[in-house]
Amino acid sequence: MSTLRLTRRLATIVASGALLVSGLTALPAQAFNPNTDAPAGPGQDATRATILLASDPVATSASVTKKNGKVDLNAAATKAVRAQLNEQRNALKKWLQSNAPKAKVTGEFDVALNAVTVTLNGTGIGVLRTAPGVAAVEYEAIYTPQAVDPDLALVKGVQAWQQSNFATSGTNPSGWAGFGIKVGVVDTGIDFTHPCFNDAGFPATTQLGDTRFTNNKVIAARVFNNKIQQNKVTAQAIQSHGTHVAGTIGCNLLTPAAVSGVAIPYAPSGVAPGVQLGSYNVFPANIEDARSEDIFKALQAAAEDGMDVINMSLGGGAKGTNDLDSQAVNNLDKAGIVVAVANGNEGPGYFTAGSPGTAERALTAGASAVGHFVGLRVTGTNVDASAATGEFGVPTAPVTAPVAALAPSQESNGLTYDPGAGCAALPAGSLTGKIALISRGVCTFSNKVFNAEKAGAVAAIVINNVAGDPTAMASDPLFPTTIPAVMVGQDDKAQLVAAAGSAITIQSDLSYFRHPQYDNILAGFSSWGPTTVDLQIKPDVVAPGVNVLSSVPMHTCTDKVVGCWAFFSGTSMATPHLAGMAAVVRDVHPDWAPWQVRSAIINTSIQDGVLDTKTGKVVERDVMKVGSGRADLVASLNATVALSRPSVSFGGVPKGSTAPRTQQVTVTNLTASTMTLPVTVGEKQGSGSFGVDKSSITLAPGGSATLTISYANAAGSHANSMSQAQLHLGDAAHAALWGMSK
The missing domain is CATH 3.30.70.80 (Peptidase S8 propeptide/proteinase inhibitor I9)
Incomplete structure (x- = not known):
């Protein structure tokens, strides 16, 4: 059974009117x-x-x-x-x-x-x-808004639009990137009434499925569930996930965003604002699980409805080489449809990639951070920190009290948390009248806040345990709480610990915070490869997936003019960036096959574009965490070659064997000019060795050449030792190589 991987990170923003001419x-x-x-x-x-x-x-x-x-x-x-x-x-x-x-x-x-x-x-x-x-x-x-949409900036979206002469402002969809391309969203449905999906200017289009939930922007709305009649469910978008995903793919150009009076200085746009969308609801009403049959029906309907790209921000347990969900994705790619899939939210850890992101021909997404969020300020003598709220609510008035750091605690995982993790009951009255300072980790946020409240705390501050911005915390009804609780970033830990015993204030007015220094940090939850059984490299590429702002259904807020917006986190949020990119590439290069589109996105990515989760300052080069790097739409549109396999894994080789194993990759010239490219293998890590049989290749216009890649274990290599390298075709493309002794 495939299940939706959804990490809700709710916060809201509004667009300002700053202009640049x-x-x-x-x-x-x-x-x-x-x-x-x-x-x-x-x-x-x-x-x-x-x-x-x-x-x-x-x-x-x-x-x-x-x-x-x-x-x-x-x-x-x-x-x-x-x-x-x-x-x-x-x-x-x-x-x-x-x-x-x-x-x-x-x-x-x-x-x-x-x-x-x-x-x-x-x-x-x-x-x-x-x-x-x-x-x-x-x-x-x-006139165009002065501030830049940070999601789009990180994948070079607006820059790519300008390069291809797509409109960066205006109300005529025919000039927007992705116009004429259709993207199917297999998810919780799309709320077509949201301003993101206003169909003004889109061509009159035959609407498919349940037309109560369609217009000329969202042109199909279908529902798939084995108990449709019994549960009386429809294609209507009740849950927020699918509408959020759809907004990242194709929200109309420069759609103003506002919630709770908090403003940000830009109006969001989808990566491909000109696309038309198909809504294939496999999680109708409040149902959060979908059977493979539901997924298969949705994929078939999307293909029959003429979708050029399909987004699957969902996942389940991988089932090896006999995974039929993965086979379906592979076959759709062969049929001419690019399928973008989430790698999963089960990280950190190897072998955590989920199905159908494990499909060889899926365009599989890992998640990195966008350094912005809406939250509260925490202030005091020598204290000035920004804090995320989430589902614990916002205090109606500033909360001022002495801060108390929980005593260090050693948890069942063998790690010592300082301040303590707060997962066990605290002495009665030990936090009376105080703001509790707690480390993130081990147990749920609600568990921590519940224990702090029982000990008398008037509020709680959780310190993030990974680099970057804090994230909005989800609550758990098993641990009911009433006190305010916020999260601060790891970098704010020292100032808060130093303030122990002094009064600090959790302010009550929401603000928009932009921290570009926290962009591109690999999400701690982002699943790692290799895939099970066949040991392939996944994810293929990383895109923004932490604190992503996008649309949510109109019933979730009271603003019926500007609409409802939220920050979500997950590889579910990274995937639609790739789907939107695929739509723009298909718009600019309609003659490219899906494998060429995937290669253009994967093999031109920014190789050193992702930072490590722990410190947020070191380039993350493990290909099982970041694939080929961070997605770059400008480079994808300018791709000059395509690789028949965007990465090469030699899987597990018996540790006693040092004989070379070989695999082949075909390189195709996407241009109308002859080119000669140097071929090298570099950035080697681990004890294994990699090689290639040619030092250069010459490609006629549209022509191809085949490279033979080799891998060999080192003598005396240990079991489960991993090795990797990068294949470079001059500056035209690069591909990740990987092998493991077993």
């Missing part, structure tokens, strides 16, 4: 050919133009009067300059009436610029450049 460049008139018009570029409106006149505006005129260095607009000399500029603009308007009658003046300016703006109505800007006294004519710039 592209400035005009005053180019000399002779630089233009008045008989031709260049098309509008990214960030420009081809229906409107600004005409810059040659004379200086008031701001730079030598004839104006200034007072204390500032232009005096009321001075006679300044008014005379403005009158002269007005005459020039009147002359231009008269010229337009005779020579470009369709162009209509919409604005006049003389302080910062000596210019007029016009609606072109079909008039070429080359015509306007011939007007007397004109210095330059440019299409009008388009």
Whole structure:
């Protein structure tokens, strides 16, 4: 049975209105050919133009009067300059009436610029450049939010859109990345009423399944469960997971986000905002388990409905080489559909990858951090920390009390926690009137907070045990609590421990925190390879999966205009980043087969792009934790070669055997030019040895060459010792290699 792996990390944000505008460049008139018009570029409106006149505006005129260095607009000399500029603009308007009658003046300016703006109505800007006294004519710039969506920045989403001339603003979906591509989401359903999935501007499309839950953005809504009639379930999105996943894939461009009055300075977008979505609900109502049969039916329906990409942010126990769920994924890839799958949330630890992420042809995601969240500030003398809340609620007023660190405790796992982990009952009254300081680990958050409250604590602070931002804590009804509880980051431990006995305050006003220094840290929960039985490298690649902001169903909040939003964490949140990337790659390269799309994403990833979980400061190079690295959409779109196998595992080789084992990889030229690439093997770790049979390959346009990769155990190697290396094809691609003595 496949079960949904869902780690809820609820918090909320709102978009601010900060804007950035592209400035005009005053180019000399002779630089233009008045008989031709260049098309509008990214960030420009081809229906409107600004005409810059040659004379200086008031701001730079030598004839104006200034007072204390500032232009005096009321001075006679300044008014005379403005009158002269007005005459020039009147002359231009008269010229337009005779020579470009369709162009209509919409604005006049003389302080910062000596210019007029016009609606072109079909008039070429080359015509306007011939007007007397004109210095330059440019299409009008388009305002875009100043802040960058951090999720998209980490996968270079906006940069990739710009490179491919997709719109980075505006309301016309036909210009957005992914337009024309269909992505199926096998999950808990998609709430089509969310502003993320407004279908304005999308083409009228035949809607499939239960059309009560579809529009021209979410074009299919189907439900799969063996007790549909008995349970009276529908395709409606009740749980939040699927709507969140869908938002990461294809939320409409720059959709404002707001919850509880907390603002962030950007409006979220999906990685592929132009896609249409299919909602295949295998976890209807509040059902959290799905049978393989339900999954199979959903996959078949998605294929029959014409989906180009499928997202499966779900997982279950791997079943080796006879895993039919994995076989289904492999076969869909062969049928022309890219399938992105979560690697699982069972980390840390080897052999924790889940099915169907274990499928050889799945595009399997590991999770890394996004350094932002919504939470509270903790303050005091020499104390200033940011804290995540989660399901323990927000205090209605600031809580001030002495902080008390729990005594160090040695837990059943043999580790000593300092402060203590708080998993056992505490002496009665030992924390009366105090804020308890507790280490994360061993037991549930609710267990810790419950024990602290029973000992008299008025609040609790849990210290994270991994690097990066704190995460929103989930509660457990088995341990009912009433006191406020928050989590702080590992880096804030020292200041809080040093404050023991002093009063600190947990503030009650939510704030948005952005900590870019905590980006790209490997999630502690992210599952590691190798896969069971066949010992393949998984995940394939890592994407943002900690504190990911996206849409949740409209019934989960009261804001029916802006909609409902939340931060979630899990490889479930990393997977839709890869699905969205696959959609954009398929949009730009419609002739690429799924294996080429997967290779483009995996083999061009940022090899040293993920940091270790423990310290958050050391590059994580273990391929069983990070695959080939961190996903990079710009590099994926620019891929020049594709590998028939994006990674090569030699599995387990008997420890007494030192004879080389070989496997082959075919490299295909994706370009229309002949290329010669050097071939090397480097970054070796472990005692085993890797090699390749060629030092270079020459590929004709569209041509291929085969490489033979070798691996051998070292003499005297120990059982279960792992070795890895990287195959490099110049700067064009790299692939992870792995072997193990058994």
